[in-house]
Amino acid sequence: xxxxxxxxxxxxxxxxxxxxxxxxxxxxxxxxxxxxxxxxxxxxxxxxxxxxxxxxxxxxxxxxxxxxxxxxxxxxxxxxxxxxxxxxxxxxxxxxxxxxxxxxxxxxxxxxxxxxxxxxxxxxxxxxxxxxxxxxxxxxxxxxxxxxxxxxxxxxxxxxxxxxxxxxxxxxxxxxxxxxxxxxxxxxxxxxxxxxxxxxxxxxxxxxxxxxxxxxxxxxxxxxxxxxxxxxxxxxxxxxxxxxxx
Amino acid sequence: xxxxxxxxxxxxxxxxxxxxxxxxxxxxxxxxxxxxxxxxxxxxxxxxxxxxxxxxxxxxxxxxxxxxxxxxxxxxxxxxxxxxxxxxxxxxxxxxxxxxxxxxxxxxxxxxxxxxxxxxxxxxxxxxxxxxxxxxxxxxxxxxxxxxxxxxxxxxxxxxxxxxxxxxxxxxxxxxxxxxxxxxxxxxxxxxxxxxxxxxxxxxxxxxxxxxxxxxxxxxxxxxxxxxxxxxxxxxxxxxxxxxxxxxxxxxxxxxxxxxxxxxxxxxxxxxxxxxxxxxxxxxxxxxxxxxxxxxxxxxxxx
Numbered sequence: 194x195x196x197x198x199x200x201x202x203x204x205x206x207x208x209x210x211x212x213x214x215x216x217x218x219x220x221x222x223x224x225x226x227x228x229x230x231x232x233x234x235x236x237x238x239x240x241x242x243x244x245x246x247x248x249x250x251x252x253x254x255x256x257x258x259x260x261x262x263x264x265x266x267x268x269x270x271x272x273x274x275x276x277x278x279x280x281x282x283x284x285x286x287x288x289x290x291x292x293x294x295x296x297x298x299x300x301x302x303x304x305x306x307x308x309x310x311x312x313x314x315x316x317x318x319x320x321x322x323x324x325x326x327x328x329x330x331x332x333x334x335x336x337x338x339x340x341x342x343x344x345x346x347x348x349x350x351x352x353x354x355x356x357x358x359x360x361x362x363x364x365x366x367x368x369x370x371x372x373x374x375x376x377x378x379x380x381x382x383x384x385x386x387x388x389x390x391x392x393x394x395x396x397x398x399x400x401x402x403x404x405x406x407x408x409x410x411x412x413x414x415x416x417x418x419x420x421x422x423x424x425x426x427x428x429x430x431x432x433x434x435x436x437x438x439x
Numbered sequence: 440x441x442x443x444x445x446x447x448x449x450x451x452x453x454x455x456x457x458x459x460x461x462x463x464x465x466x467x468x469x470x471x472x473x474x475x476x477x478x479x480x481x482x483x484x485x486x487x488x489x490x491x492x493x494x495x496x497x498x499x500x501x502x503x504x505x506x507x508x509x510x511x512x513x514x515x516x517x518x519x520x521x522x523x524x525x526x527x528x529x530x531x532x533x534x535x536x537x538x539x540x541x542x543x544x545x546x547x548x549x550x551x552x553x554x555x556x557x558x559x560x561x562x563x564x565x566x567x568x569x570x571x572x573x574x575x576x577x578x579x580x581x582x583x584x585x586x587x588x589x590x591x592x593x594x595x596x597x598x599x600x601x602x603x604x605x606x607x608x609x610x611x612x613x614x615x616x617x618x619x620x621x622x623x624x625x626x627x628x629x630x631x632x633x634x635x636x637x638x639x640x641x642x643x644x645x646x647x648x649x650x651x652x653x654x655x656x657x658x659x660x661x662x663x664x665x666x667x668x669x670x671x672x673x674x675x676x677x678x679x680x681x682x683x684x685x686x687x688x689x690x691x692x693x694x695x696x697x698x699x700x701x702x703x704x705x706x707x708x709x710x711x712x713x714x715x716x717x718x719x720x721x722x723x724x725x726x727x728x729x730x731x732x733x734x735x736x737x738x739x740x741x742x
Contacts, residue, residue, distance in 0.1 A: 242619065268621040280619075282612035284676075285605075293609045294620040296602045302622065305603040305634075312602060353620055 194256075195220045195357055195389050201240050201250035203233075210236045212413040213250070218357075223383060223390040225400045228410035229434055234393045235277060237410065238359050242274050243267040254357070269297075273355035277362045277393075279342040281349065283335030287326050290334050290345055292317045294352030317352070323382055324348040340371045344378065351382060358383060360392040364399055372396055376403055401425075409434060447581050455581050459649050461689040462588040466642030468669040468681030469595055473635045475667075476675035477599050479611030480628060481538045483663050484545020485639055487525070488518040490552065490658025492640025493647035497565040498558075500648070507571045507648070511587075514644035515637040521548070522636025523629075530628040533614070545660055553655040564654035568647065580649055587645050591638055596678055598634060607631055668706070672713060674720025683721055 197217040203210050211233040218224060226234050239245040241252055243264040251260045259267050268274075282290050295313040296302050321327045324344045329337070334345055343363065350358060363379055364372040376399045383390045394400045400407060400421075407424045409417040411434070417427045424430055447455045467489050474480045492514035499510035525544040529537055552559045559565070574580050598604055606627055610617045618624050647653045656662065665688075666681075673684025688706075696702050717724045 244615075244619075263623070264618040265621050265623045268619055274619055276616070276619075280613060280616045282609045282616065284612050285608060289605060289608075293602075293605045296605065297621040302602045302606040302627075305598050305601045307602075308597070308600045309602040309605045310600065349616070349620060 194218065195222075195254065196241070196391075197253040198237075198241065199251045199253075201237065201252065202248050203236055203240055203245060204248055210413050211240065214410075214413070214415055215250075216408060216415060216418065218389060218391060220356075221387065221389055222406060223404060224392075224406035224408065225404035226391065226393045226408050226410055227395070227397070227400055227434065231412075232410040233413040234410050235361055236413075238274060238361055238393065241267075242272060242359065268353055271354070271356035272359065273350040273353040273357075274359040275346045275350050275361060275363065277365060279339065279346055281334050281342055281345050283333075285334060286330065287321065287332050287334050287337070287345060288317060288330035291320050291348045291352050294349045295320070298352060298354050320348050320351050323385070324351070324378065339366055340375070343367065343375060347379065347382070351386070355388055357389045357391065360390070362393055362395060364394065364396050372399060375399075379403065443585060447578055452577050455577050456649075457689055457693060459577075459581055459584045460646065461685050462584045463642045463646035463649070464666070464669060464689065465682040465685040466588060466591045466645065467639050468666045468673070468685055469592060469678075470635045470638035470642065471663075471666045472670050472675055472678075472681045473595060473599060473607075473631060473638070475670060476677075476680070477604060477611060478607045478628065478631045479614075480631070481541075481667075482632075482635070483538050483542035483660060483667070484525070484548070485541070485635070485666055486658045486660065486662035487545040487548040488522050488636035488639040489643035489662065489666075490548065490653075490655070491521045491636075492518045492643030493653045493657045494552065494559060494565070494643075495640065496644035496647045497568050497653040500568050500570075501565055507574070511641075511644050511648070515640040518640025518643070519633050519637035522633045522639075526629045526632030526636070530625045530632060542660055542663075545658065545663060549655055549658045549660070552658060559655070562655060564652055566652045568651050568653070570648055570651070574648075584645055584649065587641065591641055592679075592682065595638060599678060603627070603630070668710060670720075671710060672720055674722035674724070674726075676719055677722035677726065680720050680722040687721060 194217045199215050201211055201214045214237060226237065228234055236245065240247050243262050246261050251258055253259065254270055254272060259270060282293070292313055295316045296309065299313060301312065318327065321330055324347055326341060326345060326348065334342065337345065347363065360379065364375050367375060380403055404421060407419065407421055408415050409424060409430050417424055417430050447458065471482060471485045474482050495514045495517040496510045499505040499513055500507065529540045529544070532540055553562055555561065574583055606622050610622065610624060610627060614624050643657060669684035669688050670681045672687050673682065674680030692702055695705050699705065713720060719726065
């Protein structure tokens, strides 16, 4: 088990956003979390990555407890994430965006007396090429198109050399074609690097295309978990979530 | 650079002193810009570390009779120590709360200096600071100051171009994401705060020795805003922006006050225009022109 979550609970001012969530993820698995808005999906991510501290419950990563550690320490253990909104370094160039994350992974950001300009060029270049932004390395990232910013966002997450990748709505704000491309890209890079993937997604087509396992979250609880075909046939899921969309 | 070497031989002594003043301000403002332009942290109490540097140098020379270079070297160490203590509290907050806390601590340092008569001389300051004979002429001090300025700018440039500097810029752009790529945001902000404080201390010591006197006003918040104004004038998104801003401010001050009594009015107007129309300050404006010029030149070559 690469990730184990036991009874995670978080309330905001009396409103229980996640209630005793427990599940575990196997190494190499590619799974999705789906559920209506407000189901607690992003909160769940934030609890795992240390952006929020759970009221109760525990999180184990590769057998080691990581509950309540600050985000930067959890990241260094091998969990990278992306955010629902594009979350890049808008004033830095495309190259620098990925480079800085590579430098952190290589533990080199404490160096203060030598130039960073050409450092980690090979690793950075490799990531940029694999996300298809190699040609645009000098562009200031804030001026990229939304789709390219999302790809860069993924590149920054990959630079952490993660064992587990959490993506929060990787196709949000994309056209159907862009969305298909993005999922293909995620499919390829996670396969190439043997990364375990957990993603939140509203685009059901994208979910069924990639996820080997799906967990359905509703009002802070997991109401169903299983293979895509099982989820598709689950009556409760149909009623609460999938049915809503028809 | 060469101009700076020969310029003092061509101009009057009062202008040379003005240039020394300008260089001290340039160090202070550039160090402040490590926090603002590179780290995204607006510090309203930065003069405190400039002042600590100035008083460290003054006290060591006047009361302890320490050698000059030792006094100069001790200044950044004490300033860094001060910044380390204050920074520890400040980096726990962000945005306006960070700014207000730096202001509050800055004023605490100012008030302590103002009231502690037996040690700092209170509002009388410390006067008649002795200088070694080899630096007693204005011209010689000018060259000393120039060397210190160059050394500081070189050091700070290395720092902002380093991997640490890159991490700092990432932090400015997006603290949330910076934490998520594995950077301890508080620790890095804290280190930046200390580094900026240390360099500010060198600026303070440089000016203190030249001025022969130090006063609590060196660490008043108005001194902090002076550095802030200079940074905005010159441009905070360019390494040399604050230094350029210092030149503009000091010379404009001198020129305008020669003819007009309303210097602050002119400065206010200039600042308002800068902020409204040229966010990048003077250097940003130049860089933009250069970009347009280059683009038009490239355009000629395109098929």
